[in-house]
Amino acid sequence: MLLFWLLCILLLVIASLALIVPVLKNRQVIEADRDSLNKTLYKGRVKEIEQDVEQGLVAEQAAVLTELQQNLLEDVVEVKSSAQRINLPLLLVPGILLFFAISIGLYLQYGAGQQVSHWQSVMTNYENLQRKMTMTDGQPPSKQEVDDFMLALRSHLANQPSDTQGWLMLGRLAFALRDGQLAQDALHKAYKLSPTDSDVRVAYAQALLQSEDALKIKQAENLIIATVGLEPKNIQALSVYAFMALQQEDFASAIERWRNMLPLLAPSSERYSMVESSIAYAEQQLAKVNEAKQNPVADSMSYQVKVTLSDQVDLPDTGYLFVFAQMVNGPKMPLAAKKLPLSEFPATVTLSDADAMMPELKLSQQAEFIIKARISIDENVAVAAGEWEGESSVIKSGQQDVIEIAIDHKI
Numbered sequence: 001m002l003l004f005w006l007l008c009i010l011l012l013v014i015a016s017l018a019l020i021v022p023v024l025k026n027r028q029v030i031e032a033d034r035d036s037l038n039k040t041l042y043k044g045r046v047k048e049i050e051q052d053v054e055q056g057l058v059a060e061q062a063a064v065l066t067e068l069q070q071n072l073l074e075d076v077v078e079v080k081s082s083a084q085r086i087n088l089p090l091l092l093v094p095g096i097l098l099f100f101a102i103s104i105g106l107y108l109q110y111g112a113g114q115q116v117s118h119w120q121s122v123m124t125n126y127e128n129l130q131r132k133m134t135m136t137d138g139q140p141p142s143k144q145e146v147d148d149f150m151l152a153l154r155s156h157l158a159n160q161p162s163d164t165q166g167w168l169m170l171g172r173l174a175f176a177l178r179d180g181q182l183a184q185d186a187l188h189k190a191y192k193l194s195p196t197d198s199d200v201r202v203a204y205a206q207a208l209l210q211s212e213d214a215l216k217i218k219q220a221e222n223l224i225i226a227t228v229g230l231e232p233k234n235i236q237a238l239s240v241y242a243f244m245a246l247q248q249e250d251f252a253s254a255i256e257r258w259r260n261m262l263p264l265l266a267p268s269s270e271r272y273s274m275v276e277s278s279i280a281y282a283e284q285q286l287a288k289v290n291e292a293k294q295n296p297v298a299d300s301m302s303y304q305v306k307v308t309l310s311d312q313v314d315l316p317d318t319g320y321l322f323v324f325a326q327m328v329n330g331p332k333m334p335l336a337a338k339k340l341p342l343s344e345f346p347a348t349v350t351l352s353d354a355d356a357m358m359p360e361l362k363l364s365q366q367a368e369f370i371i372k373a374r375i376s377i378d379e380n381v382a383v384a385a386g387e388w389e390g391e392s393s394v395i396k397s398g399q400q401d402v403i404e405i406a407i408d409h410k411i
Helices: 002-054 061-085 088-110 113-124 126-133 143-159 164-176 180-193 198-209 214-230 235-247 251-264 270-293
Strands: 302-309 320-327 336-341 347-352 368-376 388-391 403-407
Touching: 113 143, 126 143, 143 164, 164 180, 164 198, 180 198, 198 214, 198 235, 214 235, 235 251, 235 270, 251 270, 302 320, 302 368, 320 347, 336 347, 368 403
Parallel strands: 302 403
Antiparallel strands: 302 347, 320 336, 320 368, 368 388, 388 403
C-alpha cells in the first residue's frame, strides 16, 4: 500500500509541475521583454538627444543623458521591487497544497481505496486461505473466506497463467458455487495446459455436462469415456460416467456402471452407501419407464401449453416464441420443442413425441419433466442474456390439464 501512495504522490507532483513550469517561464519571458523594451527606448532617446544637440536645441548633452540614465535605473529598480513584493512561488504553494488535498479527498470518497486495501490483505493471506479450502483443520470455510480465496486465486492466475492446479481449483470452486460459465472457462484453460491429467479431464467433463449445448455434452462424454478406458479404476471418472447415463435417462447403463464401482470401494465407506442408494433410485426409475412403455396411451400423449405474458415483459417487434420440454434432473437440452413467430398472447402450443429433438429421447419415455417458454429475437433456442422466459412446475407423464406458463423473468 505504501508503494501505491508513493506513486499517487509522484503523479500529483508531475501534475503540479505541469501547471507551475509554464507560469514561471511566462514570468521570465515578460521580464525579459520589458528589459529589451527599456534598452530599445533608451537607445532611441539617445539618438534623439544627439540630433537635438546638432540642431542646437539642447545645450547640456551630458546633463540630459544623465537624467535619461537615472530614469532608466529607477524603472529597473521599480520592476525588481515589484517582483520582490510579488513572490510567485510562495503564492503557488497554497494552490498546490489545495490541489493535493482535493485530489486525495476525491479519491478517498469515490476511489477504490478500500477494495485495494482488502485485495492486498487477501493476497497476503493467500496461503492460509488455500489451506482453509482444503479443510486441513477439519472446519469448512466460511462464505467470506471462499470469496476472498476466489479473489486471491484469480489474482494469482493473472500473474501465473500456466498454473494448471490453480485453474483446476478455480474451476472446481466455481462449479461448487454454480457459476457454470466460470467453471467451464477455468477448466478449459486447465485442460489446454494439461490434457492428459485425468483429474482435469473429469472436472472439465463435469462442467461441460451442465451445458445446454449438445456439442459440449458430447465432448464431455468423449472425455469421460477416454478416461475410463485409460484408467478403469478411476473412481471419480466412473462416478461421472454413471451419472452421465442417469442424465440421459439410460437407467440400465447407470445401474451397470455403479455396480462396477462397488468392488473398488470399501463396504464401510460413505461412498459405498451413496452408490447403493443411487442404484436403488435408478432401478425405481427404470421400472417407471418400463411401465410407461407398456401403456399404449402414453405413446400418443400430447400436452396443451398456454403461454401468457406478465406486464413487465418488453416484447420485441420481431422474434420467436420457443416452447420446449426438459428433463427435471437431466441435461438441459430440449426433449421436444416448437418455434413460432411472435404474435398475440396468450398463445396455445401442443407438444408431443412428434416434436422430439432426438429419436431416442421422447416425452412419452419421461416419468416427469418441465416445460419452458422463451422469447428470442433470433432463431436460436440457446440461452441468450436479456431474453424473457417462464417455466412450468414439474409435469407428470400423462397429465391432461392445460399447462399454463407465464413469461415473467429475464435471463
